[in-house]
Ligand code: HEC
C-alpha cells in the first residue's frame with residue numbers, strides 16, 4: 001500500500017493552536033461536569049493525506065476498494081431502485097472531486113407553515129409521503145405481464161414552503177466525527193457564548209451500530225450529520241439514503257429486533273402502485289404476511305429470532321467506505337496569507353461556530369477509525385438558528401424557529417466544492433459568508449467591515465483548510 005501521510009507541519013499547527021488560544025476569551029466557561037479535553041499534539045496522530053479521497057492510515061486496501069465499489073454501484077429497477085428516486089448510485093451524487101466528495105445534484109423539499117407551525121405532509125388526509133420530493137420515478141414497466149406506471153412526485157398545491165434545495169455534502173473524514181462521543185459536542189455547545197450557542201440535537205438511533213455499546217434499539221445520540229444536524233451515525237445515513245435517495249429498502253436485525261425503519265418504499269405523493277406491480281419496482285418479493293420481513297422490502301437479512309444481529313450488507317459497505325475516508329488535505333501553500341486570514345477569521349467571529357478546536361478520537365473508537373487521531377474539521381457540528389438562511393424545513397409540529405436551524409458545515413476541503421451552502425446558492429466562499437444570518441449575522445457584518453484585502457485573506461484561509 002502506498003503511504004500518503006506526512007506529519008502535520010509546525011506552522012499550521014502553530015496557527016491553529018494560536019487561533020484557538022486567540023479566541024479563548026470569547027468562550028464562556030465550560031458548564032457542568034463536561035470538559036473539553038485539551039489534546040496534546042505530541043500524544044496524538046495527525047496525518048495529512050497527500051491526496052483527496054485516500055483512506056485513513058491502517059485501512060485494509062482490499063476492503064476499502066470493495067466498499068468503494070458498492071458505494072459507486074449503479075442500481076437498476078431489478079435491484080429494487082424506485083418506485084421514486086433521486087439517483088441510481090451513492091457515488092453519482094458524491095463524486096466531486098473524487099468518489100465520496102460533494103455533488104452538483106440539488107434535491108428538493110417542501111412543506112407548509114400554518115400559524116408558525118410546520119407540517120411535513122406525513123400524516124392525516126394530507127399525507128403525501130414527507131418533505132422530500134424525489135425527482136424521478138420508475139415510469140412504465142412490465143411486472144409479470146402487468147403494465148405498471150409510476151408517476152413522478154409533485155408538490156401539493158397547499159405547500160407554502162416550496163422547492164427548497166439541498167446540496168450533496170462531501171463525506172471525507174466523517175468516520176472520525178462518527179467516533180466522537182456525545183459529551184464532546186455537549187461540551188462544545190456549553191463553551192460557546194449564549195448569542196451563538198449551538199444545539200446538540202439528540203435523536204433516536206433508528207438502526208443502532210452493533211459495534212457501539214452505547215447504541216441500542218431505542219437509544220438516543222447526538223445527531224451530527226446532514227444539513228439539519230438530525231442524523232446520528234453514518235450507518236443510519238446509509239439506510240436513510242439508500243431508501244430515500246435511491247428507493248432501495250432494507251431490513252436488518254439488531255439483538256433480535258427486526259429494524260423496519262428503512263424497509264418502507266416511498267410512493268409518489270404516497271399513492272401506492274396498483275396490485276400486481278410488485279410494490280413499485282422489480283426486486284424479488286418476500287413471502288407476504290411476515291411481520292419481521294415486509295413483502296416488498298428490497299434487501300433483507302431475514303427473521304431476527306434468537307437475538308440475531310445482522311446489518312444488511314450494502315449498508316455495511318457504504319458505512320465502511322465513508323468511515324475510512326481520510327480528511328481532506330489542507331493547502332499549505334501561501335503560509336503567510338493563511339496565517340493572516342486565520343487571524344481575521346477569529347477576529348470577526350467565524351471561529352465561534354467553525355471552531356478551530358482540535359478533535360481527538362477516543363483511544364479505542366467503536367468504529368474502525370484510528371484511536372487518538374487528531375483532526376480539524378472547523379465545525380462544531382451543532383445546529384444554529386441561521387435566520388433568513390435557514391431552509392424553512394422541519395418536522396410536523398415544529399415551531400418556526402426550529403425550521404431555521406442548520407448544522408455548521410465543516411470547512412475542511414471547502415476548496416474542493418463547486419458550490420456552497422445547503423442549497424448551493426453560493427458560487428464562492430465570499431457569497432456563502434455574505435448569506436450568513438441569524439446567530440451568524442454579527443460575524444457576517446464584521447466580515448463586511450474588513451478591508452477588501454483582509455476579506456480576501458479570510459477566504460484564503462477557508463480555502464486552505
Ligand atoms: C441524489 C443525490 C444523492 C444520492 C444518490 C446520495 N446522496 Fe448522500 N447526500 C445528498 C444530499 C443532498 C445530502 C445532504 C442531505 C441533507 O442533509 O439534507 C447528502 C448527505 C449525505 C451524508 C451526510 C454528510 C454530512 O455532511 O453530514 C451522508 C453520510 C451521505 N449523504 C451518504 C450517502 C450514501 C451512503 C448514499 C447511498 C446509499 C448517498 N448518500 C446517496 C445527496 C445524495
Ligand code: HEC
Pocket residue numbers: 196345348349350351352353354384386389390406407408409410411414417419420421422423429432433436439440443444447458462
Ligand atoms: C453562528 C454560527 C456561525 C458563524 C459565526 C459562522 N458560520 Fe459559517 N456556517 C454556519 C452554518 C450553520 C452554515 C451552514 C449554512 C447553510 O448551509 O445554510 C455555515 C456555512 C458556511 C460556509 C459554507 C460551506 C459549504 O461548504 O457550504 C462557509 C464558507 C462559511 N460558513 C464560512 C464562515 C465564515 C468565513 C464565517 C465568519 C465570517 C462564518 N462562516 C461564521 C454557521 C456559522
